[in-house]
C-alpha cells in the first residue's frame with residue numbers, strides 16, 4: 001500500500017472530469033477483463049455522466065456496486081438505478097456484465113449472501129488472494145459522519161473479515177436497510193478513489209485525512225488510494 005494522494009479540484013464539475021479521466025486511464029491500463037466497483041450517493045452522479053462520454057472498451061468491463069439500499073431496483077433511492085440512468089444506459093456495456101446487488105429477496109441478509117456468491121464466482125475463488133485484486137477500481141463516497149459504502153461508525157460490520165458482503169442497518173438518511181461489501185473486499189483492488197465534494201463534508205474530511213478513527217479512514221486498499229475532493233470540501 002502506498003501513501004494516499006490528495007487531488008483538489010476547483011469545483012464539483014472539475015472533480016467529476018478529473019475522476020472520470022482517472023478511471024478511464026485505469027481501464028485502458030488493463031488489456032483484459034476490467035472490474036469496476038461503483039458507489040451511490042449524490043457526488044458520483046456527475047462523474048458517471050462524464051464517464052459515459054468516454055470511448056472505453058465497454059465490452060470487457062464488468063460493473064459491481066460497493067453498497068445498495070434495500071429498495072426495489074426501480075426505486076429512486078436505488079444506487080444501481082442512479083448509475084444506470086447516469087452511465088450504464090448510455091454505454092454499450094453488455095447486460096450480462098452489470099452486476100447489481102439484488103434486492104428482490106426476502107431481506108438484506110439473503111441479498112448479501114447472493115451477492116457474495118456472485119462475487120466469488122466472478123473472482124473464481126472463495127478466498128481473496130492479496131496478489132490477485134478483485135477490482136481494478138473501487139469508487140468510494142464519504143458521508144458527513146465518516147461512513148463509506150454502508151459501513152457506519154460503530155457498526156459491527158466494520159470488523160467483519162470473513163464475509164464479503166453483509167446486511168447493514170440504516171446508519172443515516174435515507175433510513176432504509178442496506179447491503180454492503182466489507183473492508184477486505186473493498187480493499188481488494190488496484191486503485192481506490194474517494195469522491196468528496198461540498199462544504200458540508202469539510203469537517204469530517206479533515207478528521208479522516210488526519211487518520212482519526214472513522215470508517216472512511218479505515219479503508220486500506222491493497223493498491224493506490226486517491227482522494228478526489230473539491231475546494232469546498234477542504235475549506
Ligand SMILES: O=C(O)[C@H](O)[C@@H](O)[C@H](O)[C@H](O)COP(=O)(O)O
Nearest residue numbers: 040041042043141142143148149
Ligand atoms: O448508498 C449510499 O448512500 C452510499 O454508497 C454512501 O456510502 C455514499 O457514498 C456516501 O453517503 C456519500 O454520499 P454523497 O455523495 O451523497 O455525499
